[in-house]
Amino acid sequence: MPSPIPVTRLLPKDLYPSVDIGTCSSPLAHHGATLQVPVQRLHGKVASRLWSSVIRWKELRSIQPVGSGGFGSVYKAEYFGETVALKKVKKCTKNRLASRQSFWAELNAAHLRHANIVRVIAATTCVPAEFGDESSIGTVLMEFVGSRNLQQIIDDQSEALGADRRLGYSADIAHGLHFLHSHLIVHLDIKPANVLVSSEDRCKIADFGSSVKLERGCEMSALSPRLSHVGGTYTHRPPELLKGEEVTPKADIFSFGITLWQLITREQPYTGDRQHVLYAVVAHNLRPCVRTHPVFQSEQGRRLTALLTRCWSGEGRCRPSARELLPHLEQLRAHT
Structure with a gap:
């Protein structure tokens, strides 16, 4: 066919x-x-x-x-x-x-x-x-980028993952997303396991099996028959796609926010039953924990909290673009 x-x-x-x-x-x-x-x-x-x-x-x-x-x-x-x-x-x-x-x-x-x-x-x-x-x-x-992905680095507690390194990784991902979005490509499965890390410690976005190519000026619903292949990972999936609404590049920004939180905390975003998590993300604005997490209590932690809150807003229009993310990440990196 x-x-x-x-x-x-x-x-x-x-x-x-x-x-x-x-x-x-x-x-x-x-x-x-x-x-x-x-x-x-x-x-x-x-x-x-x-x-x-x-x-x-x-x-x-x-x-x-x-x-x-x-x-x-x-x-x-x-x-x-x-x-x-x-x-x-x-x-x-x-x-x-x-x-x-x-x-x-x-x-x-x-x-x-x-x-x-x-x-x-x-x-x-x-x-x-x-x-x-x-x-x-x-x-x-x-x-061939290398044999490691970002999830493996996060999980390896012997691997040093200081503020400068994790913000450098985040900037790499944001640069890649900005480039993709400028060509109307939405990845739709941004997560640490889909980001490869080279021997030069550079991140590269991989695994485009859930991606879509948007047409300029045209909306596309996540429930469209043309997107029957769209899957993604439920822990990183934005609420608008869980509801079958319009696909936009802001979907990747939500997933980026969850990924950045994982880089900071080295933890999984949610625990519990999958269906409960999906329902809570949409109905109760469930997000990974920042309020009581010790990593976010410092001055830089509060800046990161503000950025994360914008990235995983329930409204896509309230999220920053990938291009807008870059100066924020550079500013945070300058204050490490």
Whole structure:
């Protein structure tokens, strides 16, 4: 079936042509014509800012498992001599449409390049038998950022996580969100586990399987059939999406607020039954604890409390934009 993501959202029109092209092995189609995109090579050998619909399987070496979850499995590998991450997106037998949409959502930011966004190299739904996996709907090849995510750093009590470091991480995420939102992309699953940390201690936003590409001037309901793949994590999900209301970039700001709270406290935002939490977030304005938490009793803690309160406001219009977050985070960092 055709992809729910229009071709024009993936590549700028002036970048289609290339002397080195490969037929798209995915179901991306436009008016019956098959999309063709330049083959991605590393180090800019062809065009470093384009992703490819062709994976040169013979160039993959040393494939090693890194982790797995509900989304599928991730492997570390060598591709054209460089270390990359290979992600096999899992096929959901209960909801195949959502599975397909989730795979294509992974490519919403594939044509973009930013220091705080994980770069997509190639993606395909056609896999040779020797690399095949019947439970997989497609494969995405990405830059290898590292083996750690922000949740692992938060959970590792031996890892120093002082004010300067956590605010630096927060600024990285805000920079990435500002870039995504400026291109009308909403991630919809911002949380520590979806933020990878590089060997240079830089954060990069990953896992776009719940993301959506908005159309300028158009509203989109979270209950729209086009968004049947939208999931996200309930502990970080804003109340307007729990109620099925309009999707806007401010949804990511709410999730950012919960993530920042976790960076500060190194705790889980909620305890108790999932359905109780969901109901309380919407009906009773439930938020993670700041009032009695000792971390928030200092002067900087009070400034952080004010920022968090704005980020997780029940009204999206009352939340700051990602761009507005940046000077606040820099000011807080200057006073550490």
